[in-house]
Amino acid sequence: MAKQKFRINNWAAYNKALVNRGSLIFWLDDSAIQAWYDEPKTSSRGRPQRYSELAISTVLMLKRVFRLTLRAAQGFIDSIFTLMNLPLRCPDYSCVSRRAKSVSIPFKNPTHGEIAHLVIDSTDLKVFGEGEWKVKKHGQEKRRVWRKLHLAVDTDTHEVICADPTASSGRLLASGVC
Structure with missing residues (x-):
């Protein structure tokens, strides 16, 4: 299928739309601002948690x-609070790291869905580096460096499902994207 071409008639609106792609707006509800810091609990042992879940x-x-x-x-987040003139502070990165284990955040992971057809192919990749300069300066050398890349592609979405590079000897270099 050929790439579609669009004619732009209103350049001012088009340029404004391109600029607005980088626009970033944050809204904080008053209830979220009030709930940012945790209420101290006197019944538990240890230091009370400063920040809420x-x-x-x-x-x-x-x-x-x-x-x-x-x-x-x-x-x-601290810069956002400064720009919004809010008297809030972001939790320290070490606090977030410790408490991340106990807080569950429901993220929707991208799913591939059901894959009906999978195409697997391998191709050779020429490795460029200092050897290319040496070839230009001193001429062709007998040994060349190549790597093999194994790809698994979904035929419907053209999405790369797996990519594994191997050395020219056939051993696996990295555990790809599988």
Whole structure:
């Protein structure tokens, strides 16, 4: 199927739409702001938890959505609170790391669904590196470096289900995407 071509008639609106792709807006409900810090419980032993499960799950959700590390998520959320002039602080990355085990966040993992047809193919890949410069400078050498890549592709969605590279000797280099 050929790629569809669209004619753009309104360039101002098109440019504005492209700029708005990078726009980011956050809303925090008043009840979420009030529930950010945990109420101290006097009946349990040990130091009381400062942040509620809502705070921990929010940090973990934003970490996953934006593919951030815990430290980067902490800085990201603190900067959002600063921009919104909210007197809140993000939980420390070590606190989030410890409490992530006890907080369950329902994420929908992408499912492949039922795969009716799977195409498996392997192809050779030429490895480029310092050898290419040497070939240009000194001429062709007898040995070349090649790797083999094994691919498994769903025929309906054209999605790569598995990719495993192997060395030229046939041994597995990495445990691919399977």
